[in-house]
Amino acid sequence: MAADDPIVAGMAGRYATALFELARDAGTLDAVASDLGRFEALLADSPDLLRLVRSPAFSAEEQSRAVTAVLAKAKIEGTAANFLRLVATNRRLFGVRDMIRDFRELLAQHKGEITALVTVAEPLADAHKAEIKKALDAVTGKNVQVEVHVDPAIIGGLVVKVGSRMVDGSLRTKLNAIKHAMKEVG
Numbered sequence: 382m383a384a385d386d387p388i389v390a391g392m393a394g395r396y397a398t399a400l401f402e403l404a405r406d407a408g409t410l411d412a413v414a415s416d417l418g419r420f421e422a423l424l425a426d427s428p429d430l431l432r433l434v435r436s437p438a439f440s441a442e443e444q445s446r447a448v449t450a451v452l453a454k455a456k457i458e459g460t461a462a463n464f465l466r467l468v469a470t471n472r473r474l475f476g477v478r479d480m481i482r483d484f485r486e487l488l489a490q491h492k493g494e495i496t497a498l499v500t501v502a503e504p505l506a507d508a509h510k511a512e513i514k515k516a517l518d519a520v521t522g523k524n525v526q527v528e529v530h531v532d533p534a535i536i537g538g539l540v541v542k543v544g545s546r547m548v549d550g551s552l553r554t555k556l557n558a559i560k561h562a563m564k565e566v567g
Contacts, residue, residue: 393476396464397486398483420465420477441470445469497517501535502532510527540554
């Protein structure tokens with residue numbers, strides 16, 4: 382299944398695939414995803430941890446000890462903790478964020494979900510987000526997870542990206558089209 386999928390290419394994809402298959406067989410997919418999400422949040426919140434993960438200056442032993450301490454403090458256990466310790470031992474910690482991303486993509490594919498990136502000019506109310514999700518579910522025929530990003534530069538409207546398809550209904554794009562049309566007329 383996963384071997385033919387382009388998201389599992391490369392070193393990060395191989396690690397993510399191995400973790401996904403292990404978690405799937407153990408019935409712990411959601412727990413592993415949750416633990417990986419917590420570890421990723423720790424990376425985002427700690428510049429020191431991020432430096433440890435990205436820097437080749439630290440030995441495998443130093444990375445393993447540090448990761449073990451972080452996992453214990455964060456109470457991350459089980460398959461995800463064993464995986465992260467293995468990654469550190471194998472000196473592949475620099476790719477852990479890509480591994481987590483690929484794991485999430487495999488999990489979403491397994492659950493029949495896809496993610497839509499929706500860019501709006503100002504934060505959306507929950508009711509509007511639900512309407513967008515409902516419309517995207519109907520169009521794609523899949524369970525769409527909506528990820529909203531706010532970018533005031535689009536002025537209004539929205540930009541929706543699902544996979545390789547993008548629909549740009551932003552006011553900025555429409556104004557640019559009118560500007561170009563006016564230049565041709567004048």
